[in-house]
Amino acid sequence: MDLITVQQIRVPATRDEVTFAPGERPLGGGTWLFSEPQEGLTGLVDLTALGWEPLTVTDDLLTVAATCTIAELTRLPAHDGWAAHPLIALCADSLLASWKIWNVATVGGNVALALPAGAMTSLMSTLDATAVIWTADGGERRMPVTEFVTDVRVTRLAPGEVLRALEVRTAALRSRTAFRRIALSPLGRSGTLVTGRRGADGETVITITAGTPRPVQLRFDEVPSERALADAMSRIEEWYDDPHGSPDWRRAVSTLFAEEIRQELGGAA
Structure with a gap:
């Protein structure tokens, strides 16, 4: 999409040039920025010009x-x-x-x-x-x-x-991990995405995204029991509500996925 309100794109060469006047925003890939109108946007600062090692x-x-x-x-x-x-x-x-x-x-x-x-x-x-x-x-x-x-x-x-x-x-990259995701349609946006990670010391982390407005993590010193995990999941209060899933559905499938992940990472069935 053409951003017709943009008056200039600045290309910084040094960190000192990474400043933002009113109406300016940083530009990376721009895949979202150029996907819809951006009200009040008057300028872009292209961060890719700084040549950061990927x-x-x-x-x-x-x-x-x-x-x-x-x-x-x-x-x-x-x-x-x-x-x-x-x-x-x-x-x-x-x-x-x-x-x-x-x-x-x-x-x-x-x-x-x-x-x-x-x-x-x-x-x-x-x-x-x-x-x-x-x-x-x-x-x-x-x-x-x-x-x-x-x-x-x-x-x-x-x-x-x-x-x-x-x-x-x-x-963290040496940890065992597990992954579950669901959407309401085969090519739909994630309704909920639940992951698990178990470190060498036994610490187990369950992370919920997409189904919640922000990332939610549940941390345990070891693989939790079924009851302990269910109790922790029940205490999550905020579930996202949009056309890609209702809060009740997101809570239910996230809880199911968390238990599957718990078993996959070594918990007793």
Whole structure:
């Protein structure tokens, strides 16, 4: 879609040039930005011009630049012991987008958009990723992705701030994972997406997205009992309500998926 109110696109070469005048927004892949009218938008600041390395892997950390495309992330080779690696493709596929979109859409853009069915939000929440944020005063701050997204289309980004990267501990990538997703139609938006992760120390994390307005995590020191998990699921109060699923349905299928995941990760049936 043509954004007829845009008067200029700025191409920053340094961090000092990453500033935002009234009416300006950051531009990554732009797959959502160009999909519908953007009221009040007068300018774009193209973050892709900064040349951030898409993916950086060290012994302890995987750093995913906010401008890394979904295609680039799915091509990341599995390293020794990365049991969670298949989760990348599973979450990417849940976008139901063509490879053309994958080649443009960015990981950071999907997270910062903060839609309940944001597949990269699901992935990064499951892996306990940390959001790295450039602050307007030239500094930097960090927070878990599960705290970064606070509601539908709402994040903890303050005015003038930019999501710079997402950091994933390789210990999380060595965890066992499980994945469940459902939609009301074969090619529909996710009604709920539930994942599980069990670390080497036995810690078990169940993450719910799409069915809730923001990522919800249930954490246990070990694989929980059926009763303990059911009790924890019953205490989730906010379930999303839109044409892709009612709150009661989302609660029911999420609870069913969580129990299936609990058993898959080693819980007694």
